[in-house]
Structures are given as structure tokens and as C-alpha cells.
Amino acid sequence: MAHGERELPWDQDNHPGSPELSDQHTTPAAGPAAAGSAAPADRAALDDRYGRGAGTRRRGRLLAIVTAVAIAVVFAVWAIWAGPGQTDHGLDTDDVGYEVVSDHQVVVHTQLAVDPGTEVECAVQALDKGYTIVGWRVVTVPADDQRSRSLSTPVNTTSRAVTGLIHSCWVP
Incomplete structure (x- = not known):
């Protein structure tokens, strides 16, 4: 090392196992x-x-x-x-069609399937061209020994309907 230069820590040969490092990190x-x-x-x-x-x-x-x-x-x-x-008693409905009878009535045709001997109630609705409900009727379908039944429901309307369909059916 030249005269007046200081020895820096990284200039030392401190590697694991060297006496300088081993001495610094020894604890009792x-x-x-x-x-x-x-x-x-x-x-x-x-x-x-x-x-x-x-x-x-x-x-x-x-x-x-x-x-x-x-x-x-x-x-x-x-x-x-x-x-x-x-249980839903095997309840299933299919809209078959509708028939606009006049400006104030539509007939909704439905195929209904339910377990024999089960009474069912259905809400039938009629809609106008703006999809507004213009007619609504709840019908009771009496118990029968047949599973499948056809249902034609006349629904009175407040204005001309463009469609009619089953809204929902349930077992009371």
C-alpha cells in the first residue's frame, strides 16, 4: 500500500473462514x-x-x-x-298458443302435465305490444286421473292484447 493511503474494508481478504470474520461473529x-x-x-x-x-x-x-x-x-x-x-308434483307447462278474440279478450291455450290426482292453480296473463300486462286471471285446474291435460283459458283485457301465456303454475 502506498504512503498516506488508508486500507478500506473491501481491500481486505475477508472471506468465510478468515480469522478477521471468524473473530467478529463469535458469541459464547x-x-x-x-x-x-x-x-x-x-x-x-x-x-x-x-x-x-x-x-x-x-x-x-x-x-x-x-x-x-x-x-x-x-x-x-x-x-x-x-x-x-x-316437491313440484311433476308440474310442467307448455304454452301452445293464443287467440285474440277481440280488443278486450284473448284465449290462452296451454298443455299442462302434473301427477294424477293433483289440483293445480295457474296464473294466465295477456300482454300488449309494449309487453305491459293488460289481462290477468288465476284458474284452478281440478285433480284428474290423467297426467297430461289441455287447458284453454279466456282472459279479459283492458286493451288489445298481442299475446297470451301462462305466467306460472303451482300446487296449492
Whole structure:
């Protein structure tokens, strides 16, 4: 090194295993047994810093239990609501057509299929060219021993209808 120059840290040959580095990082607890575990005081400080501890574990466990119970309750309510007590009795409707009789009446033709012996109610509607409901009627279809039935329903209207159809059917 030239006169007046200072020796900089990166000019030294400091590599792992060199005496300069080994001496700087030696601690009394350093050794194979202490390398994998922290001292209890250090562990407690880390647990406090990062929010780990018995209270946090208890809260996490409690949150998991509450979530599982909530999911089970929601599933049970859904199973009861959509369960075996709910049946549509094989109810199915098809709009076959309609016939505009006058400015104040339309006849709606429907094919209805339902389990034999089941009474059904249907809401029949008539619409104008703006898709506004201009006529509405609820009809009761009595129980029959046949599954399939044809239904023709006259619906009175407030103005000229351009279509008629079944809105919905249900078992009362």
C-alpha cells in the first residue's frame, strides 16, 4: 500500500473462514446446539413482536370453530328448505298458443302435465305490444286421473292484447 493511503474494508481478504470474520461473529452461545433454537427471552420477544402466542392461537382456533358452525347451520337450513318436503308434483307447462278474440279478450291455450290426482292453480296473463300486462286471471285446474291435460283459458283485457301465456303454475 502506498504512503498516506488508508486500507478500506473491501481491500481486505475477508472471506468465510478468515480469522478477521471468524473473530467478529463469535458469541459464547454459538455452537451446534444453539444454532437451531433461540433463547427463551428472544423467542418471547419475537412472539410479542409478531403477535404469536397462546392468546392468538386461541383466537384463531375459536374463529375456525365459529366459521365451521356457521357453515354447518347454513347448510342445515338449506337442506331443510330444499329438502324432501318440497316437491313440484311433476308440474310442467307448455304454452301452445293464443287467440285474440277481440280488443278486450284473448284465449290462452296451454298443455299442462302434473301427477294424477293433483289440483293445480295457474296464473294466465295477456300482454300488449309494449309487453305491459293488460289481462290477468288465476284458474284452478281440478285433480284428474290423467297426467297430461289441455287447458284453454279466456282472459279479459283492458286493451288489445298481442299475446297470451301462462305466467306460472303451482300446487296449492
